[in-house]
Amino acid sequence: MTELLYQTDSYLQEFDAHVTIVLQEERAVVLDRSAFYPGGGGQPCDFGSLTVADVIYPVEKVKKLGDDVLHFIGGNAPLPSTGSSSRGTLDWARRYKLMRTHTALHVLCGTVFRDHGALVTGGDMEPLKGRLDFEFATMHGDLVREIETAINKEVTQARAIRVKILPREEAFQIPDLIRTKINLLPEGIAQVRTVEIVGLDLQADGGTHVRNTVEVGSIRVADYKSKGAINKRIYIEIE
Numbered sequence: 001m002t003e004l005l006y007q008t009d010s011y012l013q014e015f016d017a018h019v020t021i022v023l024q025e026e027r028a029v030v031l032d033r034s035a036f037y038p039g040g041g042g043q044p045c046d047f048g049s050l051t052v053a054d055v056i057y058p059v060e061k062v063k064k065l066g067d068d069v070l071h072f073i074g075g076n077a078p079l080p081s082t083g084s085s086s087r088g089t090l091d092w093a094r095r096y097k098l099m100r101t102h103t104a105l106h107v108l109c110g111t112v113f114r115d116h117g118a119l120v121t122g123g124d125m126e127p128l129k130g131r132l133d134f135e136f137a138t139m140h141g142d143l144v145r146e147i148e149t150a151i152n153k154e155v156t157q158a159r160a161i162r163v164k165i166l167p168r169e170e171a172f173q174i175p176d177l178i179r180t181k182i183n184l185l186p187e188g189i190a191q192v193r194t195v196e197i198v199g200l201d202l203q204a205d206g207g208t209h210v211r212n213t214v215e216v217g218s219i220r221v222a223d224y225k226s227k228g229a230i231n232k233r234i235y236i237e238i239e
């Protein structure tokens with residue numbers, strides 16, 4: 001089982017951990033704790049490196065498997081042995097861009113729901129670029145600039161972002177969470193992590209976010225596509 005350090009501190013760039021499992025064939029190691037985001041909820045996984053003794057191993061992919069986080073090691077150096085002390089280092093430039101992008105998408109989601117009542121059905125992102133799909137029958141091209149102005153206004157409001165881990169029953173009492181389809185969470189999940197942009201948006205979310213919307217920077221609505229009468233896709237880019 002890997003302790004998920006990024007869940008409580010998204011700004012952690014380096015950490016110490018022990019190697020608990022070594023998978024030779026997959027060239028992957030499991031650590032007892034990790035700040036590497038394993039991907040999920042539209043946010044891609046982190047890259048970086050793992051240092052054991054004098055060897056620096058590139059971490060080329062990270063994936064969650066059950067309660068373990070698998071760190072896939074590049075190159076062909078012999079893997080570290082179980083029990084080794086290691087130091088993990090994130091590719092922070094990439095991760096921080098993903099944090100800004102992920103928060104920008106929540107700003108978009110919260111603003112479009114508040115102003116137009118449209119719900120998100122899906123999304124995806126890469127560093128400094130992302131898209132959300134909405135059930136948004138009244139969306140049309142003329143609204144693009146209006147939405148862009150509204151989301152940038154929210155960014156400059158310097159809204160704080162708060163992350164909480166709540167018991168399932170408590171989370172289910174929060175009306176705002178219901179609209180983000182929290183009821184689709186598997187039965188077995190005892191705790192729900194919530195990400196709140198204070199005064200704008202509250203979601204059940206496992207991703208990594210900045211502390212304040214001002215860190216997002218300027219957002220451009222780069223494109224918009226109609227995917228049918230109801231489903232509309234909005235693309236954003238961060239400066």
Ligand SMILES: [Zn+2]
Pocket residue numbers: 041102106205206207
């Ligand atoms: Zn999210």
